Amino acid sequence: MKKLILFLILPLFVGCSSTKILKFTKKPDDIVKTTALTNFLKDNKNPKVVLRVPQNAYTVTESEKNEAYEGENQDYLYNAIENQLLSSGFIVRDRQLFNQIVENEDNNIDYKQLKDKSDTELIIELIKIDPSILYETNKYYDNKNNEKVDKYKKRRRYGASIEFKIVMISTxxxxxxxxxxxxxxxxGCVISTSYKDQIYERNKKKGEKGYEGVEKNILEDFVKNATRQLVDEMRK
Incomplete structure (x- = not known):
């Protein structure tokens, strides 16, 4: 009798654990560039560059604000960018020293003087890193890649973006x-819908908050890859 009951209820558990896969369409990159930069890099294979980072370049997430965020050190991201520029053959100048030169001379220094004093040819300005761009959908795919619609639930994931501006100092x-x-x-990300995970969700500690942005290691990998793409696009 016990075996018969187990046989009858087993399909219920199997049905609750069917595979669901979440997919988002890749958001296209946005690139605007000049032929002057491409021509400059053809003649200068190892350009002298500096990474400029404004104070508001990193977008703070809501969870960081709620935790009395006081400008957590993001140097690991800026260092990752500079390391990728170095590995691509760029000569990278010290950004702090460059800022001191810019702030000197009562802010009257012109670009020719700036080039001579800093021995730098290109400014790569980090306009913004946003680690908390929300993606949302009520669609999913089964294990045969058939698109389905969930009428009762929307699923969210966080993406990110990074934006650079390039200035040629000499001109x-x-x-x-x-x-x-x-x-x-x-x-594709597998969405777990098994009975075991449903119980786990119910038993989560009250008040527990999810991470409101891309996780640190994923963000760092994205920044490295984006810097490689930046160099490739600059040289095209």
Whole structure:
């Protein structure tokens, strides 16, 4: 009798654990550049560059604000960018020293003087890193890649973006803006709907909050990849 009961209820548990896959369409990158920059890099394979980082370049998430965020050190991201520029053959100048030169001379220094004093040819300005771009959908796919619609539930994941601006110092020429996007689950993320996970969700501690942005290691990998893309696009 026990075996018969187990046989009868087993399909119920199997039905509750059917595979569902979440997918988002890759958000396209936004690139605007000039031929002057491309031509400059053809003649200068190892350009002298500096990474400029404004104070508001990193977008603070709501959870960081609620935790009395006081400008948590994001140097690991800026260092990752500079390391990728170095590995691509760029000569990277010290950004703090560059800022001191800019702030000197009562802010009257012109671009020719700036080039001579800093021995720098290109400014790569980090306009913005946003680690908390929300993606939302009520669609999912089964294990045969058939699109389905969930009428009762929307699922969310966080993506990110990074934006650079390029200035050619010698001519004071605005040479391009490059925005790269990280879209989550492009290749598919399995959504767990098993009975075991449903029980787990019910037993979660009250008040527990999810992470309101892309996780640190994913964000760092995205920034590295975006910097490689930046160099490739600048040289095209």
């Amino acid at each position: 004071n020429e605005f040479a391009g803006v490059y925005k790269f996007n990280y879209t989550p689950c492009v290749e």
